[in-house]
Amino acid sequence: MNRTIVGAFWLVVYLIVILSPLFIMMIRPAPAERSFWVEFSVGLGFVGLVQTAVQFALIARYKTITAPYGIDLILKYHRQIATIAIALLIAHPVILVIHNPALLSLLNPVGGSMASRAGNWALYTFILLALLSHFRQRIRLDYEVWRVTHAGLAILAILLSHVHIRLSAYYTATPWKHGVLIGISVVMIASLGYLRLIKPAFMRRRPYRVVNVAADRGDTWRLTVEARGHDGMRFKPGQFAWLKLGPSPYSVEEHPFSFSSSAQDPERLEFGIKELGDFTGAIGSLPAGTTAYLDGPHGAFSPDLEPAAGYVFYAGGVGITPFISMLRTLADRGDKRPILLFYGDKSWEETAFTDTLAGLVERLDLTIVYVLENPPEAWDDEEGFIDADVLERRLPDEGIERLHLICGPAPMLAAVEAALQERAVPLRLIRFERFDLV
Amino acid sequence: MRHLYANRAAYLLAGLLVVATALFAWLRSEGGTLIAVDEDRVQDIEGEAWDEAAWGPLGEAVYAAECQACHATLTHIPELFAAQDGRSYLIDLMLNGYDGEMVIEGSASSVEHPRFADLDDAELAAVLNHLLVSWGNDEALPDEPDFYAPPDIEEARDRDLDPEEVAASRPSP
Numbered sequence: 001m002n003r004t005i006v007g008a009f010w011l012v013v014y015l016i017v018i019l020s021p022l023f024i025m026m027i028r029p030a031p032a033e034r035s036f037w038v039e040f041s042v043g044l045g046f047v048g049l050v051q052t053a054v055q056f057a058l059i060a061r062y063k064t065i066t067a068p069y070g071i072d073l074i075l076k077y078h079r080q081i082a083t084i085a086i087a088l089l090i091a092h093p094v095i096l097v098i099h100n101p102a103l104l105s106l107l108n109p110v111g112g113s114m115a116s117r118a119g120n121w122a123l124y125t126f127i128l129l130a131l132l133s134h135f136r137q138r139i140r141l142d143y144e145v146w147r148v149t150h151a152g153l154a155i156l157a158i159l160l161s162h163v164h165i166r167l168s169a170y171y172t173a174t175p176w177k178h179g180v181l182i183g184i185s186v187v188m189i190a191s192l193g194y195l196r197l198i199k200p201a202f203m204r205r206r207p208y209r210v211v212n213v214a215a216d217r218g219d220t221w222r223l224t225v226e227a228r229g230h231d232g233m234r235f236k237p238g239q240f241a242w243l244k245l246g247p248s249p250y251s252v253e254e255h256p257f258s259f260s261s262s263a264q265d266p267e268r269l270e271f272g273i274k275e276l277g278d279f280t281g282a283i284g285s286l287p288a289g290t291t292a293y294l295d296g297p298h299g300a301f302s303p304d305l306e307p308a309a310g311y312v313f314y315a316g317g318v319g320i321t322p323f324i325s326m327l328r329t330l331a332d333r334g335d336k337r338p339i340l341l342f343y344g345d346k347s348w349e350e351t352a353f354t355d356t357l358a359g360l361v362e363r364l365d366l367t368i369v370y371v372l373e374n375p376p377e378a379w380d381d382e383e384g385f386i387d388a389d390v391l392e393r394r395l396p397d398e399g400i401e402r403l404h405l406i407c408g409p410a411p412m413l414a415a416v417e418a419a420l421q422e423r424a425v426p427l428r429l430i431r432f433e434r435f436d437l438v
Numbered sequence: 439m440r441h442l443y444a445n446r447a448a449y450l451l452a453g454l455l456v457v458a459t460a461l462f463a464w465l466r467s468e469g470g471t472l473i474a475v476d477e478d479r480v481q482d483i484e485g486e487a488w489d490e491a492a493w494g495p496l497g498e499a500v501y502a503a504e505c506q507a508c509h510a511t512l513t514h515i516p517e518l519f520a521a522q523d524g525r526s527y528l529i530d531l532m533l534n535g536y537d538g539e540m541v542i543e544g545s546a547s548s549v550e551h552p553r554f555a556d557l558d559d560a561e562l563a564a565v566l567n568h569l570l571v572s573w574g575n576d577e578a579l580p581d582e583p584d585f586y587a588p589p590d591i592e593e594a595r596d597r598d599l600d601p602e603e604v605a606a607s608r609p610s611p
Contacts, residue, residue: 018455022462030466031503034556040463047455073444080448088455113550169507 003305007068017184018054021046024180025171041095042171046181048088049161052126052154053188055082060191061199061242061295070300072434079133086126093119115167122160129153143277144252151192158185200249203293206230208269210245210290213283218350219275220318221283222260224268225292232267233294235259236304237329238322238405238433241296243271245286249293255279256298258321260353262328263304269294272321272352301405301433302326308403308429310338312395314386314416316408317345322433323407324353331363339364340396344371344386344412348379369394386412388419395423407433497568500561504554515569516578521609525584528569529594530604532562538605549605555595559588 022043057065058078066074097103106116109124129150132139136146162182165172172178208225216222223243227233233241240258244251261270275281303311303326313323320343327339345351351370360366371382371390382390404425406416413432420430518524535553539546554562563586570579599607 015454019458022458026462026465034467036463036467039466040460043459043462043466044456047459051455069444077444077448080445081451084448084452084455088459173503173505173507 003068003300006064010065010068014054018047018050020184021050021181024177027177031170031173035099037095037099041092041099044088044095045092046171048085048092049158049165050181050184051085051088052082053158053185055085055154056188056191060195061298062191062194063298066298067300071298073300076434083130086130089123089126093123113167115164115169118160118167119164122157122164125153125157125160129157143279147252155189155192158189196250196252199295200293203244203249203295206233206294207249208292208294210286210288210292211268212288213286215284216272216352217354218317218345218352220352221273221275221280222270223257223273223283223286224261224270225294226269227267232265233269233297234266235263235297236302237263237326238302238304239297239299239325240322241269241271241294241298244293244295245290247291253279254295258299258325259297260321260324260328262332263325264329264332272318272324274318299433301407301431303330303403303405306403306431308337309400310402311340312402312404313339313341314404314406314408314412315341315343316386316412317350318352319408319412319433320353321407323405324356326405327357327360327364327366331360336365338400338402339366340394340402341366341368342371342386342390342394342416343368344408345373347372347374348376386416386419388422391419391423401429404430405433406431410434493564493567494571496561497564497566500557500565501568501572504557505565511573512569513573513575516575516580518609519570519583520580523607524609525586526594527604527607527609528566529562529586529591530597530599530607532557532566533591533594533597534599534604535601536604536608537601538608540605540608550601553601559591562586562591563588 025043025046055078058074058081061071069077093107097107106112107120109117109120111117112120132141132146132153133150135141136143141149162185165181166178172181207228209228210223211226212222212224214222214224235241237259240256242254242256244254246253257271257273259269260272261268273280273283275283301322311326313326315323323341327341330337330339341357343351343357348354348370351372357368361368369382369390371384371386372379373384375381375383382394384390404420406413408416413434417430417432421427515528518528521527531551533553533555536549536551538549540549557565566586570576570583570585
């Protein structure tokens with residue numbers, strides 16, 4: 001089905017769900033009306049709570065829901081909207097107290113009524129959750145520990161919120177309304193069960209085996225896996241998958257990596273992996289034959305989704321990986337369209353996939369512009385960063401409309417976008433993929 | 439382009455949530471048409487003397503919306519009602535709330551009761567009368583009880599007590 005229609009459908013469903021408490025609270029029988037600020041505060045509480053519960057569905061990687069937008073966007077949106085939801089939840093007691101300072105005592109987490117205590121603890125749990133996520137890297141919290149804590153605190157906070165609502169018992173006096181509110185939370189939290197139990201059960205039936213781990217330059221590994229007893233994974237070049245290594249598909253340790261192999265061969269898949277942490281650091285010592293499980297394909301960054309007369313690719317560092325997959329796929333298909341690749345990295349020694357790219361130049365209408373921060377001596381390509389000057393010199397002046405695909409670290413995306421705007425390339429022709437997914 | 443739209447979508451959605459909540463709050467506080475109790479029904483009852491057929495549904499509706507979540511049955515109401523100043527104490531409790539000790543089934547505990555001054559005179563009278571006649575309470579009432587009427591509530595609003603004062607005025611049975 002058309003991506004736009006599916007995307008719009010899920011957006012409407014989403015809006016209905018997150019606004020449903022407000023509609024429900026207005027249906028009779030409803031409790032007596034109170035002043036505007038009290039109702040506003042309570043409304044923010046309900047909307048904030050449902051919004052936090054919906055986060056479970058956002059992160060559950062339901063392909064039908066995420067496909068129209070791209071899961072990278074959904075995860076980014078998750079961070080943004082969850083922060084907003086917690087801000088709304090904080091506003092709930094703050095507005096009540098400003099409106100009626102006599103209620104200040106209710107903010108005491110060990111005083112006040114049982115209802116206010118539950119509310120306080122729910123709010124503190126939500127705030128702790130947000131702080132841990134925000135400062136995870138700064139306090140060097142292990143990624144897997146954070147993930148489990150994150151889900152646990154979220155469930156606890158939602159549970160405490162429901163205790164608070166039950167004890168406050170204002171809007172939930174009507175059983176069916178209370179039921180709907182609890183139902184939303186239960187259904188959303190059940191998404192976690194889908195992600196952690198049901199999905200792995202399906203993944204178990206489609207195992208892969210590590211067949212090759214090859215070192216490339218720039219601390220990059222090329223990990224090749226082969227489908228064991230099934231037809232592999234059909235993906236679009238530019239997409240990625242969550243990779244789990246080891247005998248159990250239920251392990252919490254998993255990381256998203258872009259495919260670097262051709263989409264024409266779904267049974268033998270290669271990933272380009274940059275050594276950055278514990279998981280990626282151990283890739284090199286992985287014995288061949290190790291079992292692997294894949295959750296994918298995900299992502300909406302692909303020339304297959306956006307036909308164009310030609311392409312300009314902009315890769316920063318390991319951001320080259322999805323482009324390698326795109327180029328290999330297009331070469332396998334015998335594609336004749338012109339492609340220009342800007343590939344920026346620190347130095348020639350750190351530039352991965354150069355041998356692959358050299359081979360691809362023979363098979364495609366492909367021009368490569370290397371832009372190195374510290375080029376070797378006698379360098380005849382570009383030096384520095386991919387900026388407006390480089391584009392001025394190297395972008396062809398032609399009659400066709402090419403699509404510009406950019407993948408790399410955040411500062412590089414911003415710089416290339418600015419440079420493209422300077423060159424008056426319309427926004428509708430620009431696509432990004434951020435690499436810091438989680 | 440997806441990313442640019444996504445950032446805008448997040449801000450747009452945050453704005454939408456706040457605006458929708460404000461609209462909800464306005465409808466609930468000022469909107470009139472969407473409030474708890476049928477205004478027409480309240481109008482019909484206003485000024486009329488107690489009659490279970492006419493008042494019952496309103497009292498029941500208010501009880502379901504406001505009281506039921508905390509109170510299952512209130513069988514001690516006739517006793518309180520019949521005590522010295524018990525009739526007006528029950529109005530004061532509803533209008534001003536309660537904060538203090540209360541002896542429940544022989545043991546004293548600290549009790550807070552919310553105030554329901556936002557309800558109409560007719561709604562409060564109806565719900566109090568509902569307490570008097572429900573759960574077999576009517577059997578325990580004095581002969582020809584002085585049922586509540588909206589003017590009783592209107593008059594009591596002027597007293598404007600603290601919840602602690604209400605607690606202090608609780609009749610001891």
